[in-house]
Amino acid sequence: MARVVRSGSSLATAVRTTEPPTGSAEQIDQVILALDRGSRLADALQLTTVSPHLNLALAVLRACALNGGPPAEPLDRAASTLRGRAADAAERQTQSAQARLSAIVMTILPVAMLALLLATSATTRAATVTPAGIAAVTVGGALNLGGWRWMRRIIASAET
Numbered sequence: 290m291a292r293v294v295r296s297g298s299s300l301a302t303a304v305r306t307t308e309p310p311t312g313s314a315e316q317i318d319q320v321i322l323a324l325d326r327g328s329r330l331a332d333a334l335q336l337t338t339v340s341p342h343l344n345l346a347l348a349v350l351r352a353c354a355l356n357g358g359p360p361a362e363p364l365d366r367a368a369s370t371l372r373g374r375a376a377d378a379a380e381r382q383t384q385s386a387q388a389r390l391s392a393i394v395m396t397i398l399p400v401a402m403l404a405l406l407l408a409t410s411a412t413t414r415a416a417t418v419t420p421a422g423i424a425a426v427t428v429g430g431a432l433n434l435g436g437w438r439w440m441r442r443i444i445a446s447a448e449t
Contacts, residue, residue: 291364300353300360301330313343330354342371385444392440399433 293303301324309317316336323333331354334347349367353360403426406413416422 291361291368294359294364295361300350303360304330304350313338313340313346316343316347342374345370388440388444392437392444395440396433396437399429403429 290300290303290307293307294300298306304317305321305324316338319336320333324330331351334351334354336347338344338347346367349363350360353363407417417426
């Protein structure tokens with residue numbers, strides 16, 4: 290949009306002609322429909338969305354429409370902020386990949402090791418059928434499950 294307004298077009302024309310980002314086409318279509326029906330641009334931009342990114346863009350567009358002046362600089366700054374947010378989200382996703390892999394390994398490894406030992410070791414099989422062995426396997430399984438849930442919770446909060 291900044292490029293379009295720098296070329297001399299109005300902000301309303303820029304909103305109409307610029308291809309909306311993926312996922313926000315429906316909201317931008319509502320704005321264009323309101324403009325086509327004769328609404329002022331500032332009134333047409335009075336949308337509330339669930340996306341904080343789209344809310345930022347709409348707030349900047351509303352401010353530019355209400356206050357006038359050259360809108361290219363505020364649009365560039367909003368775009369820079371949105372690119373920064375996207376880069377931060379991608380970085381968090383990359384950093385949490387190691388945690389997700391560790392969670393999988395730490396959950397599966399004890400179960401796989403127990404299965405391997407049960408298949409290959411008679412003493413392990415004999416130990417696991419005793420009351421102490423059953424208790425140890427049960428407590429270990431419960432701790433493993435609890436650790437898996439805890440790691441999933443931590444990873445899920447890091448991804449958002």
